Amino acid sequence: MFAMNGFFIAGAVICALALLVAVVATIIRKHPDDWALIGAAATELFLIVYGVGAGIRQAAGNAVQGDPLEFWGYLITALIMPPLAFFWAVSEKSRWSNAVLAASAAVTFIMLFRMEQIWH
Amino acid sequence: MSQKPRNSRIMQAAQARNADKAPKPSRSTGLGRVIIAVYGILALAATVRGAYQIVSKFDEAPVAYTLSLISGLIYIVATFSLSSSKSRAWLVSLWAVSIELVGVIVVGILSLTHPEDFAHPSVWSGFGEGYGYIPLVLPLVGLWWLYRNRSERHA
Numbered sequence: 001m002f003a004m005n006g007f008f009i010a011g012a013v014i015c016a017l018a019l020l021v022a023v024v025a026t027i028i029r030k031h032p033d034d035w036a037l038i039g040a041a042a043t044e045l046f047l048i049v050y051g052v053g054a055g056i057r058q059a060a061g062n063a064v065q066g067d068p069l070e071f072w073g074y075l076i077t078a079l080i081m082p083p084l085a086f087f088w089a090v091s092e093k094s095r096w097s098n099a100v101l102a103a104s105a106a107v108t109f110i111m112l113f114r115m116e117q118i119w120h
Numbered sequence: 121m122s123q124k125p126r127n128s129r130i131m132q133a134a135q136a137r138n139a140d141k142a143p144k145p146s147r148s149t150g151l152g153r154v155i156i157a158v159y160g161i162l163a164l165a166a167t168v169r170g171a172y173q174i175v176s177k178f179d180e181a182p183v184a185y186t187l188s189l190i191s192g193l194i195y196i197v198a199t200f201s202l203s204s205s206k207s208r209a210w211l212v213s214l215w216a217v218s219i220e221l222v223g224v225i226v227v228g229i230l231s232l233t234h235p236e237d238f239a240h241p242s243v244w245s246g247f248g249e250g251y252g253y254i255p256l257v258l259p260l261v262g263l264w265w266l267y268r269n270r271s272e273r274h275a
Contacts, residue, residue, distance in 0.1 A: 069176060077168045081161065088157060094150050100157040107161055 007050055008116050014046045015109035022102035025095075032089045032097035040089070040101045043108045044082040050112070051075050054119070066118035074118065078111040147210070147269035148203040155265055158258060159199040162251070166243040167192030173242075181240040187227060188242035191255075194219055195243075198262065210273045214266055221259035224248055228256070 018039030025033035054075065058064060064071050085104035089097035148156060170189030178185055198216035201209045228247035231238035241250055248255030 067176065070172060073168055073172050077164055080164065084160065085157065088153065088160075092149060092153060094153065096150050096153045099154045103154065103157055103161065 005116075007053060008112065011046050011050060011112045012109060014042050015105050015112065018043050018105035019102055019109070022098050022105055025098035026102060027095075029098060030095045031093045032101070036098045036101045037086060037089065040082045040086045040104055043105055044079070044086075047075070047079050047082070047108065047112075050115075051079065054115075064119050071115055071118045074111055074115050078108060078115070081107060081111075145205050145209070145269070145272050147213075147265060147272060148205075152202070152265060152269075155258075155261060156199060156202050158254065159195055159202060159262070162243065162255065162258065163192060163195035163199045165192075165251070166195055170242070173240075181237060184227075184238050184240040184242055184245065187223070187244065191220070191223055191243050194223070202262070202265075207274070210266065210269070213262070217259050217262035217266065220255070221263070224255045224259065 018036075021033070021039045022036040025036040029036075054071070058068070082104050085100050089100050146152070166188065170185060170192045173185040173188055194216050198213060198220065201212040201216060204212075224244045224247060227238060227242070227244035231245040238245055243251055243255045247253060
């Protein structure tokens with residue numbers, strides 16, 4: 001297991017909020033909700049910050065415990081996902097657009113969890 | 121009354137392009153979008169992971185890691201064929217989804233009977249346990265969804 005750190009807690013909170021908003025939006029909206037879309041954008045923004053932070057950590061000598069290739073593979077995959085979910089969601093007016101954003105937020109959290117496991 | 125295009129060539133080009141497109145198949149609307157999104161996520165996860173496994177540790181389990189990559193490619197096919205409006209796409213989807221179902225069951229059984237070859241992490245090993253059994257449930261959902269939209273088979 002890995003110790004709780006600022007990055008993980010911040011990421012978990014952002015993903016949880018994005019997930020919650022998107023799930024609520026799936027129930028009450030019949031179109032992609034602005035706040036659900038902002039949630040997806042927030043997870044993407046977090047991943048960018050996390051990636052920059054990870055790059056600095058690694059450059060400063062705090063090496064990845066696991067395989068660095070695996071870590072960066074996860075990060076790049078995670079970075080690709082929210083934008084795809086975002087554009088997939090806005091390309092149709094439907095309540096299910098919000099469910100797509102919810103799935104993206106949930107998977108982002110799982111990937112953050114895996115990245116933390118690999119790092120520590 | 122139809123709106124007359126203004127003097128913008130880009131607008132006209134965009135409208136002409138949209139007019140050419142076949143209407144979206146109903147399997148790619150509504151709930152179908154969620155199903156396709158989950159397929160897309162699995163496609164990305166399995167393909168990247170399979171590629172990584174093959175690059176970094178192919179010798180450990182060549183069969184499992186090759187299957188890992190193949191499963192990713194099949195998820196890619198399913199993702200695109202489910203959302204495609206082309207006439208054969210429904211049938212391609214049926215094939216892709218069926219192969220996934222067979223794959224997850226066969227590899228799931230093999231990872232129990234031949235753990236030395238198959239008990240390596242991949243989307244299909246252990247009936248998809250590493251992915252919350254979504255690889256096992258998703259093809260069933262996919263088949264049900266294709267059945268519901270079976271009128272598009274020859275569309």
